[in-house]
Amino acid sequence: MASSGDDGMDALYDHFKEKKYKGGFNEDNWEEEFEKIPMFMKKPPEELDPLKHPELACIQSMLYDEDQSPEELAKTYKNEGNHYFKEKNYKKAIISYTEGLKRKCNDCELNVILHTNRAAAQFYLGNNRSALNDVIAARKLKPNHLKAIIRVLNQRQRQCNAAWNQCLFLTIGVLCHIELKNYSQAVAWCDEGLQFEPKEKQLIELRAKADKQKRVEERNLRKAKLKEKKERVQAEALLKAVKERKIKVFQPQELTGQNSDDDDDDKEDSRVLRTLFDGINSENGNVVHLDENGNLSWPVLFLYPEYEQMDFISAFHEDSRFIDHLSVMFGENLPPWDTEKKYKPNNLELYFEGEQGEDLFQVDPMCTLRQILSHDRYFVKAGNPRIIILVRGSSFSKDFLSGKKLQAI
Template sequence: MTSSASLDALLEEKMKFRENDSQQQTDVLQEEPSASAALPPGMQKSQDTSVDDLLKEMSRVPLFMTSLDEVGDDSGENVELEALKALAYEGTRAEIAQNFREQGTELVRTEKRYREAREYYTKALNALKAPPVPPDPEQGPQVVEIDEEAELQKERSIEEVCLVNRALCNLEMKNYGSCNRDCAAALRLNPKNVKAWYRAASACLALDKVAAALDACQSGLSFDSQNTALKSFMTRIEQRRDHLAAVEKTRKEREERTRLEQATLRLALMNRKVLARRTDRPLEMPEAKVALDDPLDASSTLNIPVMILYPVHAQTDFIKQFQESESISEHLSYLLPVPWDQNNEYTTSNVECYIETIEGGLIKAGKKLSLLKLLSSGKLEVVDDLVRVMVVPKGKAAQWIEDFKTRRGKQ
């Protein structure tokens, strides 16, 4: 394997070779040698090495590495690189952790590479938890004086900073739960850490935990009342709190109005003796809705959606607002004749109307009776906010009724 020293020697030999080669080119203008002199072994090796091979050799030296892939020799090992990696774990726990912390901070400050930086902060924190490295027996006994109290304080300081910085990485990566956990761990070490309070407040606000965000901000300001960042962020939190309060107020008012409207409608139906029920499988018709002209006045006009069915020809019409005082004939006057009626069977005077009863039978509906008169008879009901009226030509009514009864009997 080519080491850094051997690579320097190789480059130096190449420079000397180039100087000698320049001198030889000057001499060649005067006379042409009969034979080339042999180069020294080291220079001959350099001369025979291609540019690609030279770059490959250089890539194994940590100084010139551009990638960690395929940087070993034929056996896959790289002594220089492994030595550099080992250096990262030499020294006291505080020194090892500080090394990782600095690498993480550099990634955040210069490149905003939060994911990679978070890994370095994690390595630093893990280094602080690792047991002391036992002495190397080959180096013999060593006497190292360490101020344990000072070393412990240094470790706590590094741990606090790494936790707060890792919280920043998690905040930028939208890992709000992890951010809060790191802030909480940092605050257990130092409750006065304003950065931890600020980042905890940021994570809480991102989750719309406004109360927790306010609490974090207020806690930070209790230690640094003039902190500009916290004061500005407190304003943002208060604005979000007020907005959410307004949204919640609107929601409650809407729910309360809906409740009152429904209660008023039930009262209106009860006063009119109109029966209504809902099924598990209503038609997907959002516009079909029983409603009062004034939703909060039970005495105002009641509007009931009506489906006009032409069962003989499998056709339909829909009346969104059929007022309680209106009759079927009033609506048939503009619905008939229908465009698909080739035989002119559907005229106001030539059709009969039927409505299915609560028991499943049929009742012949008077075309001139008001809808309320029909519904208040106690035999009919509004199903899923809809009344179905079947319109049949008189000449085909008897047969259609028989077919209806047969189908009901089979069911």
């Protein structure tokens, strides 16, 4: 029997000796083959397919076995999150830390670390509000955590993981407050830490940065308030000048609303100013303004319906006459669109429309802008006084005026 057994082994040996094994490792593929073995993997696959990676699926089922205690599962998710964090895959790290927190384990220290680590991952993704919420949650779980942090910093143990987690708690909290422009809170957090360790360099630097930005913000706020006050005073003076001249401002229906009679004077004044400052040329700063001598200058439109053209005068002084501007605009150099050269100062007629555009009122070119704006039938529309200019006696002028109701002023 022994001889028979030996013969069998010899036959098996001879069989493998003749048949070359093709699945073995060699110097060209051993690293690639090792990477397929879960124990030696440097990086897990992005998506775990149980059919392609049955060994990994088996290991995962053991790691995340729901029969484990909440503390064990939370720790497993924490370690997984730390792995993703190290790989700078912060989104997956957040998912892992969140799963750990969902276990609701009774280990307060572990929950603090999960919140702190998730805060770090959120911070690196730019989610400052979420990061700050996690830091605050960690602080609520362990109110004396800040003191422990300072103790760690004081002992200069930044290399160990525990120190790193605790340093994150304070640093990320302060940095999030800075990013969210909560400079006062950032300074307060630093001050609280400096009570325990007055010479801590990291806290001193962060506090200096937050305090500097806080001062800049306060200075800008003071400037903004002064500017707002100045603009309010100017607006009140402008409104007073408009009222004194009895200038009427046309307000669109969307501004006045349905119950304008019930509005108080402040709302009425606000609507008037909004109409004056929201004109078609207001984006370039071309709005009515009051000079140091108490005189108004207006952005005025001259409309030429015959050629569908217009001229814009950005600052028409209220005491200037229309003829003075026309003499300059239609002097020696006529506009290129006036091919017939018929737009001459003494050959022009000026009109303005009534409130609803149904009437036309002829304007004497010798009148000043103030005289026209103060007329009881004139309304300033969209912040820009408008004057229609026609050539006296032209065929277009006759056709244009034929459908209008002319009024004398």
